[in-house]
Amino acid sequence: MIQFDHVTFRYENADEPALCDVSLRIEEGSFVAIVGHNGSGKSTLAKHINGLLLPSSGTVTVCGLQTNLEENILPIRQQVGMAFQNPDNQLVTTIVEEDVAFGPENLGIEPNEIRSRVDEALASVGMTNYAEKAVHHLSGGQKQRIAIAGILALKPRILVLDEATAMLDPSGRKELIDTVKSLHKTGMTVLMVTQYMEETTECDRIVVMNHGKVVCDDTPKAVFSEVELLAESNLVPPETVKVRNALRELGYSIPDSVLNAEQLAEAVCPLL
Numbered sequence: 001m002i003q004f005d006h007v008t009f010r011y012e013n014a015d016e017p018a019l020c021d022v023s024l025r026i027e028e029g030s031f032v033a034i035v036g037h038n039g040s041g042k043s044t045l046a047k048h049i050n051g052l053l054l055p056s057s058g059t060v061t062v063c064g065l066q067t068n069l070e071e072n073i074l075p076i077r078q079q080v081g082m083a084f085q086n087p088d089n090q091l092v093t094t095i096v097e098e099d100v101a102f103g104p105e106n107l108g109i110e111p112n113e114i115r116s117r118v119d120e121a122l123a124s125v126g127m128t129n130y131a132e133k134a135v136h137h138l139s140g141g142q143k144q145r146i147a148i149a150g151i152l153a154l155k156p157r158i159l160v161l162d163e164a165t166a167m168l169d170p171s172g173r174k175e176l177i178d179t180v181k182s183l184h185k186t187g188m189t190v191l192m193v194t195q196y197m198e199e200t201t202e203c204d205r206i207v208v209m210n211h212g213k214v215v216c217d218d219t220p221k222a223v224f225s226e227v228e229l230l231a232e233s234n235l236v237p238p239e240t241v242k243v244r245n246a247l248r249e250l251g252y253s254i255p256d257s258v259l260n261a262e263q264l265a266e267a268v269c270p271l272l
């Protein structure tokens with residue numbers, strides 16, 4: 001679905017490339033997290049997926065279309081929905097359902113079709129009951145879900161989230177992650193850039209970036225066992241993994257597959 005082949009990208013006047021020989025393959029229907037410390041190149045990578053940035057060398061192919069051909073940009077952008085950090089920057093109207101309808105309206109889609117797309121998109125993010133509410137009364141998590149509904153109304157095949165949970169409180173973050181997981185279950189290909197390692201335990205894969213390079217690309221189970229690599233990349237594993245590792249150091253046997261709180265509880269109860 002998404003393929004990076006030896007992509008290097010340098011911002012104008014920058015000494016170091018922001019992406020350095022990045023090769024990556026993302027299969028249709030997968031749920032992939034991109035993690036890395038500030039400035040490691042995550043947003044630069046995300047912006048290559050819909051052709052907002054073009055490689056200085058190498059190629060990016062999305063749904064079989066290369067981003068470096070101008071005629072491919074529009075068809076690629078129709079397949080890739082992007083959600084960003086600040087929900088307020090992504091909402092354009094005052095009423096929830098009008099906001100979700102804004103994209104399809106601009107594409108000149110006929111009103112009946114817009115109605116059904118808006119209803120479906122609001123249902124997908126669990127916001128049906130808020131259709132007629134004022135956007136400014138919503139919480140941050142609800143606003144992000146509306147922003148995502150607006151993307152879904154355009155019927156993309158790929159959803160890219162660039163730190164979409166960063167400005168949310170813990171409950172808003174959980175709401176959004178649950179929404180993203182349910183979208184993934186319906187077959188959406190999801191690429192999620194995040195600083196919160198806790199959010200990545202249920203992804204198919206975690207791609208770790210450091211200084212513009214992919215330094216690790218594997219399952220959560222494998223990535224969280226790379227204690228040194230995570231430390232070198234300035235990443236802190238989820239609390240549950242820290243507890244797991246601390247218990248191991250005390251001599252308790254807890255398997256690599258223990259990543260989230262439920263799994264940890266299940267592993268610890270028999271020890272008690």
Ligand code: ADP
Binds near residue numbers: 014039
């Ligand atoms: P991340 O999203 O992981 O924090 P970015 O992709 O935003 O990282 O940035 C990667 C590198 O590129 C950083 O060194 C950053 O300072 C640099 N960079 C980002 N945007 C620009 C820009 N518009 N112009 C010049 N340098 C930039």
Ligand code: MG
Binds near residue numbers: 042
């Ligand atoms: Mg970023």
